[in-house]
Structure formats: structure tokens, C-alpha cells
Amino acid sequence: MNQILDDYEINQRTIALLPATHTDYYTIALEETRKLYVRKTPLQLIKSGCLDGGSTFCGRQKAVTHLTGAQQKVPLPINPQSQIFAFPTHSPQAFECSWIFYHHVKSIKPFTDKNHPSIQSILHFKNNQSIQMNESHYILQKQMQRTAICILQFTNTPHRQEE
Numbered sequence: 001m002n003q004i005l006d007d008y009e010i011n012q013r014t015i016a017l018l019p020a021t022h023t024d025y026y027t028i029a030l031e032e033t034r035k036l037y038v039r040k041t042p043l044q045l046i047k048s049g050c051l052d053g054g055s056t057f058c059g060r061q062k063a064v065t066h067l068t069g070a071q072q073k074v075p076l077p078i079n080p081q082s083q084i085f086a087f088p089t090h091s092p093q094a095f096e097c098s099w100i101f102y103h104h105v106k107s108i109k110p111f112t113d114k115n116h117p118s119i120q121s122i123l124h125f126k127n128n129q130s131i132q133m134n135e136s137h138y139i140l141q142k143q144m145q146r147t148a149i150c151i152l153q154f155t156n157t158p159h160r161q162e163e
Helices: 040-050 058-070 137-155
Strands: 014-019 027-031 035-040 078-079 084-087 099-101 106-111 123-124 130-133
Touching: 014 040, 027 040, 035 130, 040 058, 040 078, 058 084, 058 137, 078 137, 084 137, 106 137, 123 137
Parallel strands: none
Antiparallel strands: 014 027, 014 099, 027 035, 078 084, 084 099, 106 123, 123 130
């Protein structure tokens, strides 16, 4: 039996938070070298991660919307100082919403197999892990682009003029 954690702290090794339909845990947290099972939902973990990163979930959402114009499925700077940025695959309130951590994504490939019609994409991570996704290649690519814009907005510091 896998160990089930009461809580989980998002960190630089976190590559994805996946919702789980299990009676004992609600999230599968994928890290570079391990898989963890957590009794909190992905959204609860994201909200906690935002607080650890210096702001509220709603504050981060509002800031990203203000800076990028994104209104739905807003990518989040969970902790910009630590380069932890993630994007949701659905509305964050939806049960099926997974959170993908941008800096770990290697590629997104379309998947078409008549035997598995619900799987639309394969997400490949830099550590050679892959996960099958129900979201289309187009949607996931769009979320990657939006997250890249978010990263530029939150990490691009203006240069000071020398006096």
C-alpha cells in the first residue's frame, strides 16, 4: 500500500498535481523521482502553495488577469522567486482539473487511438515521465503559451538607469 500524506508542499520538484477518485486521497502529486498520494485536493494544495509563495490564490489570479488579460484557466505564479509556475487543465474548481508545472514539461504530443478515445494528448516531462491527458494538444499548448507570458510578466524586471 502506498503511503498517504495529510498534506503536501509544492516545491521545485513538483511536476503535476492530478485529481484522484479514491476514498483515501484526492491528489496524486508527481515529482521528478516519486509519486505521492495526498488527502487534500489539487486546488487546496495550489492555494496553500500560493500562500507559501507570498500571495493568495485570488491575488495571483487577479494579478495574472491584469497583466496578461487571461480570464479563464489562468496560469499561476505559485512562487515566482523559486520559478514555480503552473497551469490548470480545466477551471480550477472543476474536479477533473489537473495542474501542470511549466518548467518540467518537455513536449506535448497529440494522441489518436480508437481503442482509447478519451485520451487526446501525451504530456512528456524532462525527467522522461509521461502522462496521458484527456485534454486536446491544442488546449495544452495554449496553456503552455499563456504560462510563458505569465513567466515573462512576473520575472522580467525593469532595468534601472544609472545616475
